[in-house]
Amino acid sequence: xxxxxxxxxxxxxxxxxxxxxxxxxxxxxxxxxxxxxxxxxxxxxxxxxxxxxxxxxxxxxxxxxxxxxxxxxxxxxxxxxxxxxxxxxxxxxxxxxxxxxxxxxxxxxxxxxxxxxxxxxxxxxxxxxxxxxxxxxxxxxxxxxxxxxxxxxxxxxxxxxxxxxxxxxxxxxxxxxxxxxxxxxxxxxxxxxxxxxxxxxxxxxxxxxxxxxxxxxxxxxxxxxxxxxxxxxxxxxxxxxxxxxxxxxxxxxxxxxxxxxxxxxxxxxxxxxxxxxxxxxxxxxxxxxxxxxxxxxxxxxxxxxxxxxxxxxxxxxxxxxxxxxxxxxxxxxxxxxxxxxxxxxxxxxxxxxxxxxxxxxxxxxxxxxxxxxxxxxxxxxxxxxxxxxxxxxxxxxxxxxxxxxxxxxxxxxxxxxxxxxxxxxxxxxxxxxxxxxxxxxxxxxxxxxxxxxx
Numbered sequence: 001x002x003x004x005x006x007x008x009x010x011x012x013x014x015x016x017x018x019x020x021x022x023x024x025x026x027x028x029x030x031x032x033x034x035x036x037x038x039x040x041x042x043x044x045x046x047x048x049x050x051x052x053x054x055x056x057x058x059x060x061x062x063x064x065x066x067x068x069x070x071x072x073x074x075x076x077x078x079x080x081x082x083x084x085x086x087x088x089x090x091x092x093x094x095x096x097x098x099x100x101x102x103x104x105x106x107x108x109x110x111x112x113x114x115x116x117x118x119x120x121x122x123x124x125x126x127x128x129x130x131x132x133x134x135x136x137x138x139x140x141x142x143x144x145x146x147x148x149x150x151x152x153x154x155x156x157x158x159x160x161x162x163x164x165x166x167x168x169x170x171x172x173x174x175x176x177x178x179x180x181x182x183x184x185x186x187x188x189x190x191x192x193x194x195x196x197x198x199x200x201x202x203x204x205x206x207x208x209x210x211x212x213x214x215x216x217x218x219x220x221x222x223x224x225x226x227x228x229x230x231x232x233x234x235x236x237x238x239x240x241x242x243x244x245x246x247x248x249x250x251x252x253x254x255x256x257x258x259x260x261x262x263x264x265x266x267x268x269x270x271x272x273x274x275x276x277x278x279x280x281x282x283x284x285x286x287x288x289x290x291x292x293x294x295x296x297x298x299x300x301x302x303x304x305x306x307x308x309x310x311x312x313x314x315x316x317x318x319x320x321x322x323x324x325x326x327x328x329x330x331x332x333x334x335x336x337x338x339x340x341x342x343x344x345x346x347x348x349x350x351x352x353x354x355x356x357x358x359x360x361x362x363x364x365x366x367x368x369x370x371x372x373x374x375x376x377x378x379x380x381x382x383x384x385x386x387x388x389x390x391x392x393x394x395x396x397x398x399x400x401x402x403x404x405x406x407x408x409x410x411x412x413x414x415x416x417x418x419x420x421x422x423x424x425x426x427x428x429x430x431x432x433x434x435x436x437x438x439x440x441x442x443x444x445x446x447x448x449x450x451x452x453x454x
Contacts, residue, residue: 098237105234107149113222114145132278132431139430146423148218153239154416155211156232161409162204165402169193169200172398239415241369243362243422252358261355269355269429270348276431277347283340290333301337350434354425361421365414368407376407 118141122134176193179185215235219228252261274280291301383400428434 099233101234103234103236105149105231106236107146110149110218110222111142111145113224114141117222117224129278129282132276135276136278136431139427139432143423143427143432145218145221147420148214148221149235150239150416150419150423151214152211152218153236154412155207155214156235157238157412158409159204159207159211161405161412162200162207164405166197166200166204168398168401168405169197172395173197175394239412239419241415242365243358243418252355252362261359266352266355270351273347273351273429273431274344276429277343278431280340280343280347283336283343287333287336287340290329290336294329294333296330296333301334304334350428353434354421354428358418358421358425361414361418365411365418368411368414372407373404373411376404380404 115138118137122131126134172193173196176185176190180187180190215228215232219226219231223231252265291297380400383396386396424435
């Protein structure tokens, strides 16, 4: 079980944890004792010996009310004794041991395998533009592999959470069958638990399909010389908490997630992205050379910009050669400067979007882990306390277990989104455009206002 899930469930959730861990097969009668019927029917005298009550299955005839009362009378305190009996007589479930190679395929190893397959190398005699192209291709490979690796690891964890939800639903459906069999529940109430079971099964099927797709996508990219099963065995069992904080995002990681990014740190990131861009250094150099050839300074360009703004507000703008001379060389330098500045604004906007997405994802991940799980844990304690005081039922414990497992999966998805946002930020700082489609925390995609490409 996921360590986050263990902390969320906690040792105090005795009833829910026991019930959630028992499927229909585990509810069968133990050879040495009879399985009780989980029903609140009291007042009947206790028989001399235990009367076996088989697990309710489809097509089995309903018990008479006399048999039901005799069976329930063995456990005068209802669900509390039922859970205590099952804890004593049914063996605990054991977690499957992890594969010896689990965790060998780290993110760094996956990226190294991808770069080896892509064969992106800097070669002697390359021009500055060719070297920049190779570096951007390598950055794109690292970004894509990081997203594939994160999806593969997180989707496997989601499968485990879906299995836990299914175990809880199976326990609820089995208890519902018992309640309906002894006459304490109507068929309509039992159907609600059966529908929850079918929803849990559909959720598990969907999670398994997504995990298989993520695994196959990663295997297609880096799986040379290994099978998908071998690759799956080498993946880590859990997504690391917190995204990497090397170099570029160290300044962001040291600032509070709720606060804004310092202006100097943002300016440094934008300058790095501009220098790593494939086109901007060349366009900026061309504009400065053309301006220097005409003897134009930055102040001259600002004055020309002001004059152009005054002309733009006129209904029929017309250039006055008496105020400023106009020539082909000046127009070429002017257009080069405008094009370089426009591209610089786009790169800076990409950095701003990537930084904002990273900060928001980091804030959401920290808040989910620190607050949401804590609140659900406190709710679990309160539910168990009221259950022990006979103010809550087994169904409240099951509902609390479902809610806590969902909160654990929500924390996983928030952590997944943080890793994806980190991949986008590193790619933007390497000179790549911010992706036109950004992923949300649930894995769905939505349109971005930024065009794909500079």
